[in-house]
């Protein structure tokens with residue numbers, strides 16, 4: 001909620017005028033992970049950090065481009081050809097350099113008896129297990145673990161919040177109902193907290209429906225079978241790349257009341273109570289499903305309810321809200337402008 005306070009102030013400064021919310025939201029969401037991993041947040045005006053976030057967004061888009069697909073098939077040929085595939089490596093190196101700098105700063109004033117964040121804890125594990133080569137704790141591992149948390153924890157949640165804004169602009173009647181529920185359960189004298197969620201079935205249903213319809217990670221994360229497997233009667237040899245199609249489940253006509261249109265009723269029973277169908281799998285399922293699910297759900301609930309408690313969201317006058325998206329590792333809304341009018 002501390003991060004929301006910064007965001008709230010920044011949005012108040014827009015005076016209800018339309019603006020592109022992408023960078024503020026990306027920065028605010030990333031700051032939650034940064035506080036846990038680096039032990040600090042970054043100002044919304046920090047150019048070095050803003051540049052890093054834009055590199056990450058660019059890399060996620062590039063990853064599914066034709067150039068990268070060609071690179072995966074013909075790496076040695078593509079190495080000789082200039083093109084956007086080279087940009088991906090440059091993005092990757094710059095993000096890694098940023099992480100390395102932060103790790104070096106941690107080394108400089110590291111006190112193992114009082115760990116400040118994830119990096120400090122990992123450094124302790126490296127030291128404790130330096131004679132155990134099987135344990136897998138080493139500096140390179142630290143860099144990749146931080147990179148994983150940083151990338152996976154920023155773009156997914158911030159893109160979902162951007163979609164929530166888009167859907168609230170598109171369906172003002174849904175927005176009004178959420179605001180009415182916030183008014184009944186939380187009021188205006190305090191900020192929402194996560195314990196309010198069970199008393200707010202409509203809001204909960206809206207957030208779930210935003211996640212279902214926005215389908216932010218449509219093809220999950222590619223995996224590989226580590227042994228011969230039989231699944232649903234099909235033989236899948238060891239070493240086969242698996243790309244789970246979450247879209248087919250999130251939009252399965254046999255599983256949802258209205259599979260292809262935005263309707264919070266997909267998550268409400270006839271008594272208006274919240275109910276989650278088993279086909280709701282935006283975080284995937286099984287042993288390797290998203291480890292950040294609980295954090296993401298908390299962030300989505302707290303940011304979303306705090307925004308709608310304080311502001312009414314609307315498109316710039318005379319414009320239509322579009323549900324068009326950009327395709328990449330994540331599906332994100334096309335750039336848009338929005339007004340936050342204080343309530």
Ligand code: HEM
Pocket residue numbers: 033148149152153154156157160216217220221222223282283284285288289290291292293295296
């Ligand atoms: C709305 C937000 C989010 C969505 C929709 C989402 C979705 C996913 C999906 C579909 C996967 C692939 C799981 C699989 O292969 O079975 C995944 C993996 C992962 N997620 Fe998330 N995620 C979100 C937020 C977060 C957050 C906040 C974090 C940070 C703590 C995070 C960290 C990760 C990591 C580290 C992996 C890779 C796990 C591995 O390789 O085993 N995610 N996420």
